[in-house]
Structure formats: structure tokens, C-alpha cells
Amino acid sequence: MDFLRPVTWEDALAARAARPGALPVQGGTDVMVEINFDARRPEALLDLTRIRALTEWDTADGLLRVGAGVPYARLIGELGGRLPGLAQASRTVGSPQIRNRGTVGGNLGAASPAGDGHPPLLAGDAVVEAESAERGVRMIPVAEFFTGVKRNALAPDELIRAFWTPPASGPQYFSKIGTRNAMVIAVCSFAVALHPGERRVGTGLGSAAPTPRRATEAEAFISGELDWDGRRPLAEPAVRRFGELVRAAASPIDDVRGTGEYRRHALAVLARRTLTWAWDDHRKATVGKAAS
Numbered sequence: 001m002d003f004l005r006p007v008t009w010e011d012a013l014a015a016r017a018a019r020p021g022a023l024p025v026q027g028g029t030d031v032m033v034e035i036n037f038d039a040r041r042p043e044a045l046l047d048l049t050r051i052r053a054l055t056e057w058d059t060a061d062g063l064l065r066v067g068a069g070v071p072y073a074r075l076i077g078e079l080g081g082r083l084p085g086l087a088q089a090s091r092t093v094g095s096p097q098i099r100n101r102g103t104v105g106g107n108l109g110a111a112s113p114a115g116d117g118h119p120p121l122l123a124g125d126a127v128v129e130a131e132s133a134e135r136g137v138r139m140i141p142v143a144e145f146f147t148g149v150k151r152n153a154l155a156p157d158e159l160i161r162a163f164w165t166p167p168a169s170g171p172q173y174f175s176k177i178g179t180r181n182a183m184v185i186a187v188c189s190f191a192v193a194l195h196p197g198e199r200r201v202g203t204g205l206g207s208a209a210p211t212p213r214r215a216t217e218a219e220a221f222i223s224g225e226l227d228w229d230g231r232r233p234l235a236e237p238a239v240r241r242f243g244e245l246v247r248a249a250a251s252p253i254d255d256v257r258g259t260g261e262y263r264r265h266a267l268a269v270l271a272r273r274t275l276t277w278a279w280d281d282h283r284k285a286t287v288g289k290a291a292s
């Protein structure tokens, strides 16, 4: 098996175009498991770890641009305040070793329906920056990025350069059901993000369908129900309806981790719970601002 080690992004794109059979590897926490279990035997590996640009993040036009190679541990430490939903999800990924190596870029590349990075990216309106040597940059809204079970919208000659997302403008929460607290693939997961400036709620569902997805009807319903000035508390029937619409947005399978019915039930619970936490935070911030 060849091992390609480009040092620049341009060389990586050239290698990707010249060797479509070469499998990109960043943290290797998915790729090496697949190779060890003989689930995959690529003709070559395209090692991206020497490309410094992938491990950097910055801000542009009010958005965060996070390199595909920034590991979870750094996301938590350096961006936790600006991306609290993604940081919460990152804290649930694997173990400290996995969080030191694993990346959101790799999570997107693997495109597992259970990937923990995906729900907060969906709730937060993230966009994936993909690039090829021939056609240049392509910006793919994350809601359009997942095309099937472990499939994504990348062309064979494209690599993920970064993801873009606005820093949180309101409370964000992520919650995950698993059989224990660490080292567990989600039975199901849910992310919510409040966007008070736009009076809008974003959502993301994990392990709930062939791809991670938003609950768009639930978003539209609850965005219209909330008293965004924070004077009224959350109405119980509205929270319940939100949970039902999230449940209806899921089309989960029965598998060893849980039944489809259990997942639907759990998603409704997670949706109600996380929305309540987020709304309480929003009200405290809004009422606090009005009082001062």
C-alpha cells in the first residue's frame, strides 16, 4: 500500500486528482479501524497530517472557518465558547485519545448517521468547504452534504478543506443517548441552536435516519411559538408538539443499539429537554439584559 505524504494543500489536491483510489487519512480513528478489521484495503493512503493549513481556524466575515484537521480536543479548548453545541458533542466523542486525534473533517468524511459532530453542525447552519485541483472551491451546506449511509457529496477528486459556521448567537445544546457515558456510539442524538437575531431555532438529529438530518417542521413550528423577547415562559403544549415533530422527522432502524421505536421516543425526550435548557438560558439572558 502506497503512503502519500503531501506537505502543501496544493500537493494534496494534486495527489487526490492523480490517485482517486488513495484514501485520505487525518486522525485515522475511522480509517485505521477499517484497515485493521480488513473492512477496507485501499491501494494507497493520502496522509493529510502534514498540511498545517488544515489544523488552523480563523474568522472571516463574522464566520468561523475551522480547518478539517482541527482535532476535537482543540475544538473544545479553543472554540468551546463560540461553538458550545459542537463542543458538547465533541466531549462525548470516544475517549481523550480519540479526541486528540479525531477531527470533524474526518467525521464528515466518514458521514456516519451516528457521527456526533453532525447534529450541531446542522443546527448551527454549517457549510462544508470542499476543493478540487480542477474545479476549485465548492461550498456545500451541511444539510446537503450527507447523501446516504456513510456517503457524502464529495466528488472523487475533492477534499474537505474546512467547515464554516457562525459563532453561536444564542444558546446551543447537544444530547446523546448511549449505553454508558464514554466510548459509545450514539443510540440517537439531538442538537438544538437558538438564533435569536433571526427568531429561529435550528435542529440536528443523529442515529435517527440513513443520514443525519434536520427536523424542519419542528424548527418552523417552534420558531413561531416562542416569545423571543423572553417575557413568556415556554408553553408546555408547544414543547410537547416540538418533541412530536422531532419524533416524526426521524426514520430510524432497529439494530443492536436500540429499536426504531425506542429511538423515536428518546428523540422526542431529548428535543423537549434541550429546547427547555436553551430557552431557560435565553430568557435569563434576555430578562437580565432588560433589567440592567
Ligand SMILES: Cc1cc2nc3c(=O)[nH]c(=O)nc-3n(C[C@H](O)[C@H](O)[C@H](O)COP(=O)(O)OP(=O)(O)OC[C@H]3O[C@@H](n4cnc5c(N)ncnc54)[C@H](O)[C@@H]3O)c2cc1C
Pocket: 023, 024, 025, 026, 027, 028, 029, 030, 031, 032, 033, 048, 068, 092, 093, 094, 095, 098, 101, 102, 103, 104, 105, 106, 107, 108, 109, 110, 114, 115, 116, 117, 154, 158, 159, 160, 161, 183, 184, 185, 186
Ligand atoms: C474507540 C473509538 C471511539 C469512537 N467514538 C466516537 C464517538 O463517540 N462519536 C463519533 O462521532 N465518532 C466516534 N468514533 C469515530 C471517529 O473517531 C470519528 O468519526 C472521527 O471524527 C474521525 O476523524 P479522523 O480525523 O480520525 O478521521 P479519519 O479516520 O482520518 O478519516 C475518516 C474518513 O474521512 C475521510 N477524510 C478525512 N479527512 C478528510 C478530508 N480532509 N477530506 C476528505 N475526506 C477526509 C477519510 O478518507 C475517511 O473516509 C470513534 C472511533 C473509535 C476508534
